[in-house]
Amino acid sequence: MGVDFYACDSCGETFNDCGDYAHCETCGQWLCPDCMNKYGVGHSMADIDADEQGDDNFDQCPFCAKKIVSDNTLLEFALKKLNTTKEKLIKEYKNS
Numbered sequence: 001m002g003v004d005f006y007a008c009d010s011c012g013e014t015f016n017d018c019g020d021y022a023h024c025e026t027c028g029q030w031l032c033p034d035c036m037n038k039y040g041v042g043h044s045m046a047d048i049d050a051d052e053q054g055d056d057n058f059d060q061c062p063f064c065a066k067k068i069v070s071d072n073t074l075l076e077f078a079l080k081k082l083n084t085t086k087e088k089l090i091k092e093y094k095n096s
Contacts, residue, residue: 006023008030009030009070011032019033027063027064041062
């Protein structure tokens with residue numbers, strides 16, 4: 001039996017899958033134990049299922065609830081606002 005390590009999508013800290021953690025099946029984001037506590041996520045060693053994020057907000061993902069904004073989400077938003085793509089922006093950056 002091996003141990004996998006993940007990076008928290010909120011704070012960037014590394015954590016292993018032997019302790020508490022949360023993973024959202026909807027957005028794919030990972031939370032370490034400290035960020036789970038900070039944002040009130042109660043699942044430990046389990047995926048946050050979209051079906052559980054109903055009207056009672058049971059263990060709702062803070063990324064899906066827009067309490068936390070990941071760098072990737074912010075980049076996608078900015079690219080849409082700039083009416084460009086990541087590839088075009090990279091090319092423009094390399095040519096500058």
